[in-house]
Amino acid sequence: MLPANIDDVVLTHSAEERHIKRLVMGKLSFPNHAKSGLLLYGKYGTGKTTLAHLLAVLLEHLHADDSDKTSYNWCYDYRSTRVSVTPEQSAMADVTPASFTLINCGKHHSNSSTSVVQRIEDISLNSLKYGCVAGSFNHFVLDELDCWSAAAQANLKGLITDSPAWNIFYVTTNKRYDIDEGIISRCINVELNGGEPERHLRVLRQHYEHLANYTDEQLTGVVTASGGDWRELEDAACRL
Ligand SMILES: Nc1ncnc2c1ncn2[C@@H]1O[C@H](COP(=O)(O)OP(=O)(O)OP(=O)(O)O)[C@@H](O)[C@H]1O
Ligand SMILES: [Mg+2]
Structure with missing residues (x-):
């Protein structure tokens, strides 16, 4: 991304x-x-x-x-x-x-x-x-x-x-x-140490269509665990 x-x-x-x-x-x-x-x-x-x-x-x-x-x-x-x-x-x-x-x-x-x-x-x-x-x-x-x-x-x-x-x-x-x-x-x-989880979430959803199968609540957990690291987030999104 x-x-x-x-x-x-x-x-x-x-x-x-x-x-x-x-x-x-x-x-x-x-x-x-x-x-x-x-x-x-x-x-x-x-x-x-x-x-x-x-x-x-x-x-x-x-x-x-x-x-x-x-x-x-x-x-x-x-x-x-x-x-x-x-x-x-x-x-x-x-x-x-x-x-x-x-x-x-x-x-x-x-x-x-x-x-x-x-x-x-x-x-x-x-x-x-x-x-x-x-x-x-x-x-x-x-x-x-x-x-x-x-x-x-x-x-x-x-x-x-x-x-x-x-x-x-x-x-x-x-x-x-x-x-x-x-x-x-x-x-x-x-x-740059991460920000509001919903902001990361919006960008993630823009890039990965398959995330439509997951609720915001489910994805917020993934975003929070990444600590704002986009590399981690990209990797986590691909695994879902
Ligand atoms: N705003 C963003 N939205 C989506 N993906 C992003 C964004 N910014 C960076 N990325 C992705 O995250 C990866 C890491 O970004 P980048 O190399 O700029 O981080 P960094 O803070 O410079 O990391 P490091 O401290 O390791 O040098 C990029 O290759 C890109 O794929
Ligand atoms: Mg860098």
Whole structure:
């Protein structure tokens, strides 16, 4: 399963959900001078990396020209699976953010953080020179940033501080307590540790027709046992 739009995303706090919706609807300016990042934190499988991908597309869509909004099938790539956020346009050409960089900090661990930070700086400087072609922002996902040492994170914090307004940083982590406090302060913090069971249930029913044979009460037990882990939920739904 993958979310097709922001209504399919389940956050832990409804206030944070309202905040994120206001950002993607353009009711609040983002990034702004105070915050240029989003820190998505919570347990395994709760949808942090997926949400980072989805938000990049929704923020591009928000700032696109009216003609581009209607001429393309806006979608995001998640591990080679394309998910459309405007299903009614699926016959049109796909468009994804022109500048989207996913950095797996567990793989590019602290030893290579200097070159990763340099790479981000290069992309940022190039877009300064030429402007962002076919996109409004450079999107940088720092996935599982807790894998980086304090020194590597401090380096990244410096980069975020100097970053132009068209760079957006998405930081994901299972261990918020291992994230540099300066990075936490520069980001809008969003907790993903599961949410209202009925929200998970609605998404599950959308994806699996056979769940129509089960009552909400029966499925709520499955959702609660998963603790908000979509991997667990998908597995449990397939077993029913
Ligand atoms: N909102 C959602 N609705 C339905 N399925 C989802 C949703 N978000 C994520 N998923 C599913 O759950 C899987 C795990 O999501 P994801 O990798 O984003 O979680 P994560 O929080 O980044 O996990 P980890 O902490 O292990 O990195 C995805 O492959 C996807 O199939
Ligand atoms: Mg992840």
